Amino acid sequence: MSGVLNADRGRGMMKIYHASSIALAALAPAAAAMPEGQLAIDVALGAAMPVHSHIAMNFIISDYVPKGARGPTRAATLALTAATAVGLFKLNTQGDGITRTVKSLWKA
Numbered sequence: 001m002s003g004v005l006n007a008d009r010g011r012g013m014m015k016i017y018h019a020s021s022i023a024l025a026a027l028a029p030a031a032a033a034m035p036e037g038q039l040a041i042d043v044a045l046g047a048a049m050p051v052h053s054h055i056a057m058n059f060i061i062s063d064y065v066p067k068g069a070r071g072p073t074r075a076a077t078l079a080l081t082a083a084t085a086v087g088l089f090k091l092n093t094q095g096d097g098i099t100r101t102v103k104s105l106w107k108a
């Protein structure tokens, strides 16, 4: 639990973080290149994006939020990450999926 709440620069966390960065760097252009949304890519994006942004936001909290305020800030970040993960999962399983939804922004 404390690992999830305090997702900071430990060895294991850095491994997960770099894996999520590399996954996103491959998945985002792959999704963009697909003419239609692919469920496997959407589900992978829906997992990698919250993991990546959660850990990255915790780096920022460690660097910029004063020590006394870090606990509540990390808790709020975790709540935001959880809501994002649930929302993306719902979009992928019950809605249009991440790829189609993002692409629809460029459609009339």
Ligand code: HEM
Binding pocket: 017, 018, 021, 022, 024, 025, 026, 028, 049, 052, 053, 054, 056, 057, 059, 060
């Ligand atoms: C297609 C989506 C994305 C891609 C391809 C991507 C890729 C990357 C890569 C390659 C890095 C360098 C990290 C490393 O050394 O492994 C990085 C860092 C970072 N990313 Fe992302 N990212 C994406 C989405 C996001 C989102 C949605 C957030 C939202 C908060 C985010 C926040 C950050 C931050 C804050 C860092 C810097 C962390 C630090 O080193 O202090 N990224 N990203």
